[in-house]
Amino acid sequence: MNPHDPAASALSADEARALAQQHGLTSLARRPTLPTYLGQLWSRRQFIMTLSSAQSAAKYEGNRLGQLWALLNPALLIVSYFLVFGVLLRTSRGIDNFVLFLSIGVVLFGIAATVITSGARAISSNLGLVRALRFPRAALPISATLTELLTSWPAFALLLLLVPITGEPITWRAALFPAAIALQMLQLTGMALIAARLVDVSRDLANLIPTALRLLRYTSGVFFSVTVFAAAFPPLVHALLAYQPFALQLTLGRQALMQEIPLEAGSWVASGIWTVVLLVVGTVVFWRGEGTYGRG
Amino acid sequence: MDAADQKPSVIASHVDIVYRVHSGARPGGGWRSRSRRGLRHVHAVKDVSFVAHHGESIGVVGRNGSGKSTLLRAVAGLVPPTRGEVWADGTPSLLGVNAVLVKQVSGARNIYIGAQALGLTKAEVDAIFDEIVEFSGIGDAIHLPMSTYSSGMAARLRFAISTAVVPPVLVIDEALATGDAHFRARSEQRIEKLREQSGTVFLVSHSADTIRAMCDRALWLDQGRLVMDGPVDEVVDAYSAETKKSLGTTRRPEEPDVPGVQRWYGSNRYETSAVASQSGTPGPHDSIVLASGLDPTLAMSAVPAAAVVDAPVLLTSPDRLLPVTRAEMARLEVERVVLLGGAEIISEEVAAELTQDGLTVDRVAGTSAVSTSLALLSQVTVEDAVDTVFLVGHEDTENVLAASVTALSGLGRVLLVDADGITPDHVETLARIRPARVVVVAEEDLISDADIAGLGRHAAGGAERHLSPTPVLAANEASRGYRPEDVEVAYVASAAPISVCDVVTGAALASLDDAPLLLVERDGVPAATQDELERLAPSRLVVIGGPLSVSAAVRQALGGHLRSGTADSGLDVDL
Numbered sequence: 001m002n003p004h005d006p007a008a009s010a011l012s013a014d015e016a017r018a019l020a021q022q023h024g025l026t027s028l029a030r031r032p033t034l035p036t037y038l039g040q041l042w043s044r045r046q047f048i049m050t051l052s053s054a055q056s057a058a059k060y061e062g063n064r065l066g067q068l069w070a071l072l073n074p075a076l077l078i079v080s081y082f083l084v085f086g087v088l089l090r091t092s093r094g095i096d097n098f099v100l101f102l103s104i105g106v107v108l109f110g111i112a113a114t115v116i117t118s119g120a121r122a123i124s125s126n127l128g129l130v131r132a133l134r135f136p137r138a139a140l141p142i143s144a145t146l147t148e149l150l151t152s153w154p155a156f157a158l159l160l161l162l163v164p165i166t167g168e169p170i171t172w173r174a175a176l177f178p179a180a181i182a183l184q185m186l187q188l189t190g191m192a193l194i195a196a197r198l199v200d201v202s203r204d205l206a207n208l209i210p211t212a213l214r215l216l217r218y219t220s221g222v223f224f225s226v227t228v229f230a231a232a233f234p235p236l237v238h239a240l241l242a243y244q245p246f247a248l249q250l251t252l253g254r255q256a257l258m259q260e261i262p263l264e265a266g267s268w269v270a271s272g273i274w275t276v277v278l279l280v281v282g283t284v285v286f287w288r289g290e291g292t293y294g295r296g
Numbered sequence: 297m298d299a300a301d302q303k304p305s306v307i308a309s310h311v312d313i314v315y316r317v318h319s320g321a322r323p324g325g326g327w328r329s330r331s332r333r334g335l336r337h338v339h340a341v342k343d344v345s346f347v348a349h350h351g352e353s354i355g356v357v358g359r360n361g362s363g364k365s366t367l368l369r370a371v372a373g374l375v376p377p378t379r380g381e382v383w384a385d386g387t388p389s390l391l392g393v394n395a396v397l398v399k400q401v402s403g404a405r406n407i408y409i410g411a412q413a414l415g416l417t418k419a420e421v422d423a424i425f426d427e428i429v430e431f432s433g434i435g436d437a438i439h440l441p442m443s444t445y446s447s448g449m450a451a452r453l454r455f456a457i458s459t460a461v462v463p464p465v466l467v468i469d470e471a472l473a474t475g476d477a478h479f480r481a482r483s484e485q486r487i488e489k490l491r492e493q494s495g496t497v498f499l500v501s502h503s504a505d506t507i508r509a510m511c512d513r514a515l516w517l518d519q520g521r522l523v524m525d526g527p528v529d530e531v532v533d534a535y536s537a538e539t540k541k542s543l544g545t546t547r548r549p550e551e552p553d554v555p556g557v558q559r560w561y562g563s564n565r566y567e568t569s570a571v572a573s574q575s576g577t578p579g580p581h582d583s584i585v586l587a588s589g590l591d592p593t594l595a596m597s598a599v600p601a602a603a604v605v606d607a608p609v610l611l612t613s614p615d616r617l618l619p620v621t622r623a624e625m626a627r628l629e630v631e632r633v634v635l636l637g638g639a640e641i642i643s644e645e646v647a648a649e650l651t652q653d654g655l656t657v658d659r660v661a662g663t664s665a666v667s668t669s670l671a672l673l674s675q676v677t678v679e680d681a682v683d684t685v686f687l688v689g690h691e692d693t694e695n696v697l698a699a700s701v702t703a704l705s706g707l708g709r710v711l712l713v714d715a716d717g718i719t720p721d722h723v724e725t726l727a728r729i730r731p732a733r734v735v736v737v738a739e740e741d742l743i744s745d746a747d748i749a750g751l752g753r754h755a756a757g758g759a760e761r762h763l764s765p766t767p768v769l770a771a772n773e774a775s776r777g778y779r780p781e782d783v784e785v786a787y788v789a790s791a792a793p794i795s796v797c798d799v800v801t802g803a804a805l806a807s808l809d810d811a812p813l814l815l816v817e818r819d820g821v822p823a824a825t826q827d828e829l830e831r832l833a834p835s836r837l838v839v840i841g842g843p844l845s846v847s848a849a850v851r852q853a854l855g856g857h858l859r860s861g862t863a864d865s866g867l868d869v870d871l
Contacts, residue, residue: 010345017381019304028373028382044415046412054406131369131374132410134373134388135415
């Protein structure tokens with residue numbers, strides 16, 4: 001008998017487990033517990049930061065105008081939406097400062113759409129990293145959100161600049177704007193985690209995302225006031241339209257920067273609840289798939 | 297040394313890995329083939345058990361598709377086993393040639409991304425940054441985006457990053473195949489050092505010599521099963537003996553024979569090239585082109601040039617000459633070998649081995665794929681009346697394939713560009729050879745409209761951008777130049793990215809034979825290719841590549857397109 005015949009010398013499953021335990025080896029396939037997973041994620045925070053800033057820097061790298069596009073893109077979008085909805089379709093009824101209203105909608109929804117799109121592709125577009133290095137995969141969808149946050153500061157600056165330009169007074173309320181952004185980013189992180197898992201389970205779902213985003217773009221009040229347009233609907237439909245997370249994200253931004261939109265504690269509480277729910281659900285959903293990502 | 301006394305670092309217990317593949321979903325197949333796509337299950341690793349210890353260096357050998365890479369991914373914790381379990385001491389790290397980090401950003405940023413993903417803090421990376429750069433030998437290019445790196449540079453950087461932290465278990469998948477002799481020597485030292493620090497190294501390599509030099513133990517996998525596990529010399533000897541036995545007899549494991557549809561292949565791209573040439577090229581040929589199988593797009597772009605002078609193209613490992621390649625050159629009674637590329641692309645060792653065999657060696661010298669491509673084209677003179685020069689990105693495999701098969705059907709040539717786009721050398725070369733037409737097969741970001749306008753001045757027929765169809769469609773288009781009554785045999789290869797070398801081999805053979813080359817998918821025959829096969833109705837088909845490149849089912853399906861009457865006549869002797 002061949003002394004190196006592997007079948008003869010193989011340990012039984014139990015012997016192998018005992019040997020592994022004796023020497024303190026850890027099983028590679030077993031999914032870590034949620035607290036351990038979060039701990040691993042926390043210890044890779046610098047990695048997430050580095051990856052995000054690198055991807056943000058790479059975004060407009062090939063363009064001659066470089067990062068200027070981060071400003072030009074939303075600006076051009078605002079102008080074209082203004083022409084279509086403000087001038088042609090006149091969805092501006094009920095809003096005095098329609099330019100700022102529309103700008104906040106376009107910029108904030110644009111961020112949401114980008115994060116969900118890139119979050120859904122977080123695994124598939126980083127297969128090189130996934131197949132080469134072992135790290136908690138949640139770092140990738142999280143980094144999709146962070147990348148967009150880092151890329152978007154010129155757009156935020158544009159919004160803040162539009163406040164005085166459109167004749168809006170600057171009050172203490174503007175200090176709420178960063179909080180509105182923070183809540184939006186945390187919610188988007190949760191959504192990116194969910195989208196990344198779903199698309200990894202079934203690639204076909206990625207095809208639904210553009211449609212879903214378009215539907216949301218037209219129902220979340222990007223270029224009209226949900227309160228004004230939905231007033232005729234039954235209260236339940238109205239609440240559904242006004243209190244879905246995307247509509248709330250825009251509402252919060254507008255409450256912070258526009259005097260004509262009254263500050264409502266209810267919106268902030270609802271947004272806070274969404275943040276917690278989406279983060280918890282997103283983290284758990286994504287964590288449950290850990291160990292299966294990038295298998296092809 | 298007695299392994300039982302040592303601390304184990306990796307325990308694999310009855311590991312089975314079954315993975316899903318989405319077949320037929322590739323964009324190369326045309327939209328009609330999508331209706332046939334489905335999930336397939338591949339049983340890549342079957343009941344593999346072993347215990348590895350600290351300080352061991354373990355080589356993994358086996359044919360293409362024997363499950364080596366899949367097993368190592370499981371050892372690195374990147375692929376969970378379907379059944380069984382893998383335990384490891386700490387977090388293993390995998391180093392593969394295909395591991396691209398973030399292409400668009402600089403090497404420097406990639407060092408931070410990679411090292412931090414491995415668990416280092418920013419401060420720790422700061423401390424070893426210079427050492428990584430120094431070891432990779434990349435120099436100032438570290439601040440350029442990784443997309444501008446040659447494959448060798450990228451592999452060196454990945455090696456430097458992966459080994460900057462001493463991982464308890466390092467898994468290396470063919471990484472040492474790239475890089476020059478100097479870098480290989482240094483990486484061998486580094487691996488030696490890792491082992492001394494009581495790490496475990498797993499190494500997959502096509503080169504038995506590399507395994508022998510660097511490992512003390514070897515695992516031999518065949519069709520997903522662990523056939524042998526023991527001291528490196530015993531296992532590699534047994535494996536080599538088995539490979540030699542099966543070679544030349546074209547053993548086809550578990551594949552039904554299809555009369556009239558032959559399959560020519562070896563256990564790797566180099567053997568496939570030599571075996572196919574042996575089966576399909578009647579000798580003698582005094583000159584051949586020898587290209588590196590690790591740069592298939594460069595090799596492919598040279599096939600039209602070789603076709604003009606009726607020279608066979610063989611693929612070689614850049615490090616050494618395989619016995620099969622050598623034997624095939626002897627059979628062809630070759631006197632002169634044209635090496636495609638400088639010592640950076642095919643090593644001096646290969647040139648020396650050829651010279652020792654009494655062959656004349658001419659190098660088309662270039663330090664990179666692009667400069668080699670330029671050097672190749674600059675051998676052309678105005679009198680050669682080159683018809684069309686296709687400009688295409690070196691990294692863009694699909695376009696290189698499509699442009700090359702199109703160029704082959706006319707008197708065309710292919711000229712490569714890299715991320716720098718059109719350089720003054722490109723303009724100067726084109727200005728000198730004055731082709732009838734320049735066709736740019738690249739997107740705007742690689743070659744701008746302004747560049748094209750500039751190139752147009754050097755070609756009578758001007759320059760234009762033509763984003764070619766998929767390689768499958770380009771091959772069908774080229775094949776339409778053949779009248780069915782002239783076609784006796786057609787060659788078939790897979791258009792999948794992993795089978796590029798088979799397309800190179802197939803294209804070179806087909807052009808020597810003045811026969812059409814058609815492309816298929818691994819698991820299906822695209823509708824357009826079926827139509828072309830119907831039109832040609834060849835009496836014989838030759839599939840280049842093993843069942844992992846073109847599945848047995850596809851070979852079966854191809855049998856249905858043969859000219860009726862000949863396939864069943866028994867006149868067709870399958871090799």
